[in-house]
Amino acid sequence: MIKREDITTIAEAYDTKNxxxxxLGSHSALEIMDGAKDEGFKTVxxxxxxxxxxxxxxKRLVDKMILLDKFSDISYKENQQKMLEMNSILxxxxxxxxxxxxxIVQNELxxxxxxxxxxxxxxxxxxxxxxxxxxxxxxxxxxxxxxxxSQIDALAMVKVQEASRNLERAxxxxxxxKDYYEKSxxxxxRHIIEEKDLRSAVIEEYVVGAYxxxxxxxxxxxxxxxxxxxxxRLQTNLNDLNxxxxxxxxxxxxxxxxxxxxxxxxxxxxxxxxxxxxxxDRFTRASxxxxxxxxxxxxxxxxxxxxxxxxxxxxxxxxxxxxxIMATTSPYTKYSHGHTFGVGRRIAMELKSAISNGAIxxxxx
Numbered sequence: 001m002i003k004r005e006d007i008t009t010i011a012e013a014y015d016t017k018n019x020x021x022x023x024l025g026s027h028s029a030l031e032i033m034d035g036a037k038d039e040g041f042k043t044v045x046x047x048x049x050x051x052x053x054x055x056x057x058x059k060r061l062v063d064k065m066i067l068l069d070k071f072s073d074i075s076y077k078e079n080q081q082k083m084l085e086m087n088s089i090l091x092x093x094x095x096x097x098x099x100x101x102x103x104i105v106q107n108e109l110x111x112x113x114x115x116x117x118x119x120x121x122x123x124x125x126x127x128x129x130x131x132x133x134x135x136x137x138x139x140x141x142x143x144x145x146x147x148x149x150s151q152i153d154a155l156a157m158v159k160v161q162e163a164s165r166n167l168e169r170a171x172x173x174x175x176x177x178k179d180y181y182e183k184s185x186x187x188x189x190r191h192i193i194e195e196k197d198l199r200s201a202v203i204e205e206y207v208v209g210a211y212x213x214x215x216x217x218x219x220x221x222x223x224x225x226x227x228x229x230x231x232x233r234l235q236t237n238l239n240d241l242n243x244x245x246x247x248x249x250x251x252x253x254x255x256x257x258x259x260x261x262x263x264x265x266x267x268x269x270x271x272x273x274x275x276x277x278x279x280x281d282r283f284t285r286a287s288x289x290x291x292x293x294x295x296x297x298x299x300x301x302x303x304x305x306x307x308x309x310x311x312x313x314x315x316x317x318x319x320x321x322x323x324x325i326m327a328t329t330s331p332y333t334k335y336s337h338g339h340t341f342g343v344g345r346r347i348a349m350e351l352k353s354a355i356s357n358g359a360i361x362x363x364x365x
Contacts, residue, residue, distance in 0.1 A: 035344025
């Protein structure tokens with residue numbers, strides 16, 4: 001495993017007047033680079049050939065493009081050397097762990113990474129000390145987990161790997177053990193999922209309420225967990241189905257999809273803010289205990305607010321969550337800082353402060 005002190009040594013040799021913020025060209029790269037440019041940083045986009053068009057179109061955002069045959073080639077010595085020569089600090093998002101992989105990120109990628117690289121794996125539900133473990137340590141409610149289909153006694157959500165796309169999960173609702181096996185068989189026959197993946201699927205209690213993604217940022221420099229704002233996910237084809245009259249929904253015979261395709265902004269009543277601050281602080285403290293040095297930078301607690309106004313967290317993002325809409329719509333950053341911005345700029349602000357205070361070692365691993 002790459003040692004933090006080795007990364008610190010690399011960063012200390014950087015020309016701090018010419019730091020570049022680097023990102024894999026996928027997921028939330030535009031958001032990250034936009035924030036970097038707003039704070040005066042140079043940017044490096046590491047992209048897989050054939051996927052570079054968005055980053056070439058938005059010319060303002062990309063100072064240097066590194067094109068690879070595949071994303072995982074970022075680990076090759078010559079590619080890492082290019083990034084080091086540009087004084088790069090890599091910002092992780094979902095595509096980094098999905099396309100490059102946890103093993104490479106933790107053991108081979110000797111580029112200073114903004115955040116806690118050992119914490120990234122906790123996002124995976126199959127990992128021992130995963131996000132559920134952290135939520136429980138923090139005393140934050142999450143949906144009940146059915147360890148076996150025979151335990152299903154109420155409406156539940158099954159989260160299983162899709163057969164054709166490694167980044168996506170095939171969600172489906174079941175109401176009983178019988179319903180689980182019937183729907184699983186249909187989806188296997190339609191090649192939506194594979195039988196082997198059901199063994200590692202997660203079956204969660206279906207919690208009814210309003211969905212909110214609460215986005216936070218923990219700053220090691222100020223020792224504060226900031227609430228940045230809220231967005232909600234647009235999903236295809238679920239959102240299209242919801243707009244249909246009930247009769248047409250019942251006649252719909254295709255599989256309902258839960259593929260995240262976009263975002264919409266949201267706010268919440270002020271009386272809920274105390275509870276939101278509390279879960280952010282609790283999660284930050286738990287991460288420090290279980291994954292020292294804990295959260296560094298952005299994280300998202302994807303939540304449901306129930307009719308009795310209690311918060312249940314059903315998913316956790318332990319890196320840039322990917323919600324570009326928040327950069328222009330969140331009133332909460334304006335309340336704190338006097339202007340509205342998103343996650344990408346907040347990362348750049350933290351790096352800028354760390355560099356000017358000689359504390360870059362506190363925000364990288």
